[in-house]
Amino acid sequence: MLRGFSRHWRPLAQLQAARRVATNAGSADRVALIQGSSRGLGLEYVRQLLSRSGQRVVGTCRTPEHATELQQLAKTSGGRLTIVRLDVTDEQTIQAAAEEVAEQHEHLDLLINVTGILHIPDKISPETALSRVTPEALDMVFKTNAFGPILTAKAFASLLEKAEKRSGASSERPAVIANMSARVGSLADNRLGGWYSYRASKTALNQLTKCMSLEFARKHRKIASILLHPGTVDTGLSEPYQKNVQPEKLFNRERAVQQLLSIIDSTSMKDNGRYIAWDGQDIPW
Ligand SMILES: NC(=O)c1ccc[n+]([C@@H]2O[C@H](COP(=O)([O-])OP(=O)(O)OC[C@H]3O[C@@H](n4cnc5c(N)ncnc54)[C@H](OP(=O)(O)O)[C@@H]3O)[C@@H](O)[C@H]2O)c1
Numbered sequence: 001m002l003r004g005f006s007r008h009w010r011p012l013a014q015l016q017a018a019r020r021v022a023t024n025a026g027s028a029d030r031v032a033l034i035q036g037s038s039r040g041l042g043l044e045y046v047r048q049l050l051s052r053s054g055q056r057v058v059g060t061c062r063t064p065e066h067a068t069e070l071q072q073l074a075k076t077s078g079g080r081l082t083i084v085r086l087d088v089t090d091e092q093t094i095q096a097a098a099e100e101v102a103e104q105h106e107h108l109d110l111l112i113n114v115t116g117i118l119h120i121p122d123k124i125s126p127e128t129a130l131s132r133v134t135p136e137a138l139d140m141v142f143k144t145n146a147f148g149p150i151l152t153a154k155a156f157a158s159l160l161e162k163a164e165k166r167s168g169a170s171s172e173r174p175a176v177i178a179n180m181s182a183r184v185g186s187l188a189d190n191r192l193g194g195w196y197s198y199r200a201s202k203t204a205l206n207q208l209t210k211c212m213s214l215e216f217a218r219k220h221r222k223i224a225s226i227l228l229h230p231g232t233v234d235t236g237l238s239e240p241y242q243k244n245v246q247p248e249k250l251f252n253r254e255r256a257v258q259q260l261l262s263i264i265d266s267t268s269m270k271d272n273g274r275y276i277a278w279d280g281q282d283i284p285w
Helices: 012-022 040-050 068-075 091-104 135-161 196-218 253-265
Strands: 031-035 056-061 081-085 110-113 175-180 223-229 275-277
Touching: 031 040, 031 135, 040 056, 040 068, 040 253, 056 068, 056 091, 068 081, 081 091, 091 135, 110 135, 135 175, 135 196, 135 223, 175 196, 175 253, 196 223, 223 253
Parallel strands: 031 056, 031 110, 056 081, 110 175, 175 223, 223 275
Antiparallel strands: none
């Protein structure tokens, strides 16, 4: 189970100071790939991981030339951040990204699949009624939120397997695949309905991730697959739907990612296959 998880959020500066003492030694030679890092939670994951001395990061996004904040981080990273093109709806780009990353790094310790869509202006909005469900939205939302992450995990699995040899991944500190899910993907927790495509795509992501976790365990791989719910976070994804969220329940990105990295940092093989909320609690399926 999770060890040392704190519910008490601390500002990033304090967290960084604590990490310099607690985990920096373990960051040397560690490689993380953040899939979907142009903005929102993905960009913040990159920023916080780079604050760890020695940590190397690959940030993927579909249009690197437009990812100006990510490019800025790369410029000041001392070569520890590389940016690779990957569109989760296009398997060729996933394969090409995996080949490019394998040329840069001999292993991966962490893959976080962050990409997710809820709405796209003038194209997709979450369905408030059955009559609004369309094949186009179902197709795009499932491709992005469910198929993309599992195909990305498939493409990078061999690099994650190499963590055992390169950075000593063990049952206590395995390589980790963290897929960004959402509480609304829970069947047990669904009391309001609505948001058909988004909810169902996250439910599908949960099942796909569960299958992967069982396979890795059966094959004795030192890779833990987990599903994370970040809480409601102030990003472009949630922005149009924040008006009924109580201020104390709307996290900023810094806090949200700090909480999620606390969970990821303490993940062992005992956590493999869990569906975990920002506070470390299991979410019912
Ligand atoms: N924010 C919340 O309150 C909340 C709550 C629960 C769960 N989540 C989950 O957390 C994750 C991150 O959400 P967020 O709030 O950070 O969202 P966001 O700010 O809207 O960012 C979404 C990211 O996904 C990328 N993306 C979209 N389609 C893509 C594609 N086809 N290929 C590659 N990248 C693509 C976007 O890149 P572009 O810049 O290229 O568009 C962007 O970097 C999502 O999985 C979401 O479902 C968020």
